Amino acid sequence: MKYNDNSSDMSRDKVIVKTSVVGIAANVLLAALKAVIGLLSNSIAIVLDAVNNISDAASSVITIIGTKLAGKAPNKKHPFGYGRIEYLTAMIISVIVLYAGITSFIESVKKIINPEVPEYSKVSIIIIAVAVLVKIVLGRYVKSVGEKVNSTSLINSGQDAVLDSIISFSTLVAAIIYLLKGISVEAWLGAFISVIIIKSGIDMLKEAISSILGERADAELAAKIKKTVCSFDGVYGAYDLVLNNYGPDTFNGSVHIEVPDTYSADELDVLIRRITEKVFLEHNVILTAIGVYSRNTTDERAVQVREEVEKLVLGNEYVLQMHGFNLNEERKIIRFDVVVSFDAKSREKVYSNIIKAVKSKYPEYEIRAVLDTDFSEE
DSSP: OOOOOHHHHHHHHHHHHHHHHHHHHHHHHHHHHHHHHHHHHTOHHHHHHHHHHHHHHHHHHHHHHHHHHHTSOOOSSOTTOSTTHHHHHHHHHHHHHHHHHHHHHHHHHHHHHSOOOOOOOHHHHHHHHHHHHHHHHHHHHHHHHHHHHTOHHHHHHHHHHHHHHHHHHHHHHHHHHHHHHOOOOHHHHHHHHHHHHHHHHHHHHHHHHHHHHOOOOOHHHHHHHHHHHHTSTTOOEEEEEEEEESSTTOEEEEEEEEEETTOOHHHHHHHHHHHHHHHHHHHOEEEEEEEEEEEOOSOHHHHHHHHHHHHHHHTSTTEEEEEEEEEETTTTEEEEEEEEOTTSSOHHHHHHHHHHHHHHHOTTSEEEEEEEOOTTOO
16 A cells, blocks of 8 residues: 655656666766776776776666666555565665675786786876766765665665775876886785775675665654654554555554543544544655554543552663553453563563562552564664
């Protein structure tokens, strides 16, 4: 189920494609110039830099393909859409970068073992210097657009382009050193460049895999959603917020609300519909389910017990919150959920200690507490 405005989705896709096309054109041109200069000057570092530009162009092509596929409309087989394909394309790009780094390192080691003397010209120096400037501008442009439209693929491509500018600058420095001192550091520089590329590829791959596996909800977004939910009269709190990511800026979720135990089913229905609508309009998040905790409001004994239990529970440094409290005097049952931080050495031990403390305070009651998780915990 997706309520996103198709026109805005199309606008985002067009921005990504346009930016990728700019990247392809720039990288193909730079690769051609560097390949010619590298071959004419017998420079392995410049040739590897050209290969790196080709890999960047390929990355942009993959980004375009991924964006087009991710924009497909939901269907019976994939009712949540194809947005996660963007994470797969980001992973493919990182693998390309990693492969380029490994092959470059192998070639550089070969040149270290069997060195060749480069032959630079003033024209080649000037072209390399221009390439450095182009890469800096291109990298910043692509990365800024990626951050603006929340595209991991573009952000990765932009970071890679910025890295390329550093690589191109190092080849420029190597050329100047050779012209001034007659010392060739080509092969060693190529190996160093390769190590940087490999590290960049590994970092990108880790980030892409993390996105595919699923990460915790953005704490700021979660806080805003909870604030919106709690803005309604009669809602004492919003808990257990879970956000499922189905692509950049595409979230479905669920939440529990705590309301007075006097609310009728009709009142709850109206309230839940209003909350769902407001959360979508303000945060573009679809709440597919809203659970309900009823708070004892008419029983003074229940209110008193709640305050005492809350004091006991929140006295533990690793407890983030307690919610869903309910006292059933007739059946002698105390219910509540307790959220224990992941920072605790043993969440189960903290939970066990809480049960013992509450049971000690109210031995005549059965304690039914749930060890809960805050999926947006900072």
